[in-house]
Amino acid sequence: MDIIFHHPTFNTQLWLEGMQQQLPGATVRQWHPGDNQPADYALVWHPPVEMLSGRETLKGVFALGAGVDSILSKLQAHPDMLPAGVPLFRLEDTGMALQMQEYAVSQVLHWFRRFDDYQALKQQSKWQPLDDYRREDFTIGLLGAGVLGGKVAESLAAWGFPVRCWSRSKKEYPGVTSFAGTEQLGDFLKGTRVLINLLPNTPQTVGIINSQLLNQLADEAFVMNLARGVHLVESDLLAALESGKVKGAMLDVFAKEPLPMESPLWKHPRIAITPHLAAVTRPQEAMEYIAKTIRQIENGESPSGQVSLHHGY
Numbered sequence: 001m002d003i004i005f006h007h008p009t010f011n012t013q014l015w016l017e018g019m020q021q022q023l024p025g026a027t028v029r030q031w032h033p034g035d036n037q038p039a040d041y042a043l044v045w046h047p048p049v050e051m052l053s054g055r056e057t058l059k060g061v062f063a064l065g066a067g068v069d070s071i072l073s074k075l076q077a078h079p080d081m082l083p084a085g086v087p088l089f090r091l092e093d094t095g096m097a098l099q100m101q102e103y104a105v106s107q108v109l110h111w112f113r114r115f116d117d118y119q120a121l122k123q124q125s126k127w128q129p130l131d132d133y134r135r136e137d138f139t140i141g142l143l144g145a146g147v148l149g150g151k152v153a154e155s156l157a158a159w160g161f162p163v164r165c166w167s168r169s170k171k172e173y174p175g176v177t178s179f180a181g182t183e184q185l186g187d188f189l190k191g192t193r194v195l196i197n198l199l200p201n202t203p204q205t206v207g208i209i210n211s212q213l214l215n216q217l218a219d220e221a222f223v224m225n226l227a228r229g230v231h232l233v234e235s236d237l238l239a240a241l242e243s244g245k246v247k248g249a250m251l252d253v254f255a256k257e258p259l260p261m262e263s264p265l266w267k268h269p270r271i272a273i274t275p276h277l278a279a280v281t282r283p284q285e286a287m288e289y290i291a292k293t294i295r296q297i298e299n300g301e302s303p304s305g306q307v308s309l310h311h312g313y
């Protein structure tokens with residue numbers, strides 16, 4: 001079995017050796033321009049078009065992340081990049097859910113215990129106890145309730161918050177109220193105090209966090225964008241912060257990354273920023289997952305994690 005690998009920033013040697021260990025019979029090589037030798041599987045992130053095009057014998061392509069929007073947008077511009085019938089897989093969890101839980105739970109508790117307000121009071125050297133927030137006024141809403149959103153929802157429910165989620169179809173997560181489809185988006189937003197976005201980037205979800213959506217949240221709402229920058233209309237968030245409708249935001253992803261120096265988001269006192277690291281690919285867990293999936297394919301099974309080209313995620 002031949003496996004080709006391309007990632008612009010990962011430690012290639014670690015991946016080649018690691019995959020070799022996972023699949024002892026396989027030959028794993030870094031792909032270089034001009035390499036047209038046969039391959040059964042490709043492990044990629046931002047793949048050059050020529051790496052995959054024409055490879056009709058591929059049995060699977062693995063995206064080395066959870067979101068496949070960058071690959072699918074390239075595929076739209078170069079439809080022959082992925083030969084017809086070759087399945088595209090993505091990473092399902094592989095250690096990312098725990099990272100998302102850490103990120104979301106710590107920030108929700110930060111807002112719930114009003115540490116943002118106390119930080120502002122500290123800047124003024126003010127000793128001033130504030131009223132507690134009540135859990136019943138702190139409903140948390142997950143936009144997107146898949147592999148990552150579902151786990152984040154469950155971890156917040158375990159902290160005793162009212163938690164709800166919104167997805168394409170209904171979900172059954174313990175302690176989480178499920179809303180589904182465009183027709184239930186309004187009901188989901190009504191009363192949501194903390195909105196956490198974990199949707200995939202698709203034509204249906206681009207720009208979804210806009211003024212119209214923000215205005216339907218509870219007053220003094222909080223917004224956490226952990227998915228993709230294009231989901232959020234940044235100017236609409238700034239307007240909602242200005243009006244007081246939104247009290248604070250925590251952003252990990254941006255329409256343009258790295259976030260340009262001149263962006264007004266940097267200096268806004270009620271916006272916290274991290275540089276797209278809410279959850280990163282953990283090589284060991286990812287390699288174990290990919291090897292397991294390859295073994296399932298080789299055994300004629302249907303593994304999970306296949307991307308729907310129709311749905312775009």
Ligand SMILES: NC(=O)C1=CN([C@@H]2O[C@H](COP(=O)(O)OP(=O)(O)OC[C@H]3O[C@@H](n4cnc5c(N)ncnc54)[C@H](O)[C@@H]3O)[C@@H](O)[C@H]2O)C=CC1
Nearest residue numbers: 066067144145146147148149167168200204226227278279
């Ligand atoms: N900031 C970061 O470091 C990271 C961000 N991500 C982002 O998180 C996203 C989610 O990842 P997973 O949970 O693994 O994806 P997933 O595919 O398991 O879940 C997606 C969820 O969104 C829902 N959804 C999709 N389109 C919808 C629509 N039009 N209307 C309503 N619901 C819709 C689905 O029903 C599902 O519940 C990724 O696509 C990626 O963009 C992922 C990893 C790290």
Ligand SMILES: O=C(O)C(=O)CO
Nearest residue numbers: 065066067276279280
């Ligand atoms: O896996 C993904 O989709 C990411 O955004 C990783 O940072």
